[in-house]
Amino acid sequence: METVGFAGKCKGMGILTFARCFSFSKAQHTLAAIADSVHIPSPAVSLNSSPDEQGYADTPEWKMFKSKDLGLSTSMINKPALTVLKGLQKTGYEAYLVGGCVRDLVLKRTPKDFDVLTTADLQEIRRNFSRCNIIGRRFPICHVHVRETIVEVSSFKTSERKGKNDFVEKKQKPTSCNDRDYARWRNCMRRDFTINGLMYDPYENVVYDYIGGLEDLKAGKVRTVIPAHSSFAEDCARILRGIRIAARLNFKFSRDTACAIKDHSHYILRLDKGRIMMEMNYMLAFGTGEASLRLLWRFGLLEILLPMQAAYLVSQGFRRRDKRSNMLLVLFTKLDELLAPDRPCHCSLWVSLLAFHLALAGEPQDALVITAFALSVRNGGNLKKAMDKSRKIYKKSKSFSPEVLDVVESESNEKVMNKILDLAGEVKSTLSAMTDADAVSQAMSKYYPQAPFSDLVFITIPTFSRVRSIFACVGGHREERVRSKEDVEINYRSLVDGELKELRFVFAKIVIDSLYVTHFDKKSDTDPS
Structure with missing residues (x-):
């Protein structure tokens, strides 16, 4: 598999008390x-x-x-x-x-x-x-x-x-x-x-x-039940579970637990890859992806688990406790808005977002191209329909730097279409790099050479294949079976089962909702259905 990195070089880079206690309002979770x-x-x-x-x-x-x-x-x-x-x-x-x-x-x-x-x-x-x-x-x-x-x-x-x-x-x-x-x-x-x-x-x-x-x-x-250093030595999966719990509840770590996570972050490499994939899916597929990514970065775990995404954050000057956002985090914020513990997604959806974002980080595109690409994914590869709708709405897009460029108004449909196909190729190449140990190990070398070495690849072959299938319709054979434009409600059973029509629909929704203020499931002049 080919290596992908940023900017052309790293593209993609008993007797006890009875007591009164809790009285929570359903909306109170801070x-x-x-x-x-x-x-x-x-x-x-x-x-x-x-x-x-x-x-x-x-x-x-x-x-x-x-x-x-x-x-x-x-x-x-x-x-x-x-x-x-x-x-x-x-x-x-x-x-x-x-x-x-x-x-x-x-x-x-x-x-x-x-x-x-x-x-x-x-x-x-x-x-x-x-x-x-x-x-x-x-x-x-x-x-x-x-x-x-x-x-x-x-x-x-x-x-x-x-x-x-x-x-x-x-x-x-x-x-x-x-x-x-x-x-x-x-x-x-x-x-x-x-x-x-x-x-x-x-x-x-x-x-x-x-x-x-x-x-x-x-x-x-x-807080760990026994002293944190002993707890993580006993079961290093607790490190990832702790991150997941803190992200979901918006809780803080006790001082000794936080120190132990930082000191023993490398312990997670002892875990079976299947277990890592499971824990990452719990973090990213159940509605707490953005918070989980921030915590993984803060505690030095992201460069071990997802070195390419860590390299992106370093290249953007993103600090460990940074409160700012960026396109990667916005994509996962929009994903989180659609999910919940009882409404998760298939793991291929969040992997597809990681690959898509890294492709843009390596080869930035303008809003017209990105919008048309997302809509062509949703429409099963219908580039003409995606192009026509994108030209009506791209001017309302939000600005992201450096992933989203200014649109060149004079570009022909043919040139824009070629850029869409190029983006599809970049996404597929980036996905390949994310599953290549050599490419993963090189991701941090340019931006953060002192980072702990990691060539960890935990994305499974079935997940890799499913993600490729999501994007296969762009520039390939058009899919005849697509969702109707009237069908704007997410079918969560289909989503968690990894049905392609649902994955494509939700992927496009996340990208469009990240680029535009108006959600595309509401009827408006930016409704790309």
Whole structure:
């Protein structure tokens, strides 16, 4: 595959407290709103112990809250997860919602999914449900199929085998703590971040907080459960999960967690490429792409994961904490406006935006060419129709520098059409470079030679092929099956499944919405349908 870089050279380059707590308005998600809305009283009983000889901090106060005082009810749990919880409880097992779904419910956000933890072992779980598979070898869990949804179910018994945790092993069970509390605490201590360590029992109507998760929700803080350096050494995927959570919630990292992310950013190269792709998709395909890119850049992770995009930011003089925007970030802002945790996109869409932007960074084009290119993608390669519509609206485009040039009014249709075809070729070449280890490793050499070496390529062959298919209609065979101009609503099932018509439609929408103030799904003189 050919190398692509910027400017022609790098083109593309128990006994616990019941307390009242959260009272959130649905629209309040800022840190100020969280701090103002949360009240967590002191517990009636503290089961803390002093720091041990290893230097670990005190165990946070163990607390139990009435779920209704946190604003939680079973009506907030989706039907598949509720089906699994009921099935386990009816057969005599304890069953809890755990992790990020409890955090999101407390914050009145839509969970991406619901995870269940139970006292049943994996075989007992499988016997309870007709469609249940045990997956994973090292740390197996159950996938329970309920209609078209998969609910992840883990077992207390399996989690106890998840490697040695010195902090857990050193702590003795307090004399006032019963066995059930102790088992729940041990499970929470093996989790990644405190705000993911809440357990919700919807039948006892209580939420257990053994590790200070609610306090950190109040503070808008992402903090590891055990000391951050140890936590990331134990599981380096937590670095990327932390970025994703902070981006989604607009939270800050605790000081030690932030320092550990910077110090151990290279740990992520230990991860399997498939795992990296999964974590990147969680960041970019669920509505927090722009914030995730900013955090990856701020903490020195972007030059490892996406060196070509990092090279672009360096070439623009973009600082680590820069508040400015640019065309790359605007494209992902527009993507984020269309997505949500329960309305994600196929990974090929955000890869196509990365490739498209790098092509423009390497070979800037004018607004007329860019608009016609986007519309020809949407229209299945109909260049004439795209050209006619683009000439009516390009003068209303916003200005981006350096990717978008001034339009040369006197250029003929033939010359503009050739530029469109050239842009299509540049996008395909850039995509090839993004999947070429040599090209990736050279991306930072010109602009930031002291950056950590990375030739990481995590974009899979199927994703690469799907992205090429999105653009194949431009300059290739015209697609007869395209969306009608009256159909302006996004079909999210088709989008997450990666159907080409939907991918092309949304890609074009993002590009046009980035260039023009008026959205093209509204009838106006800039409606390019």
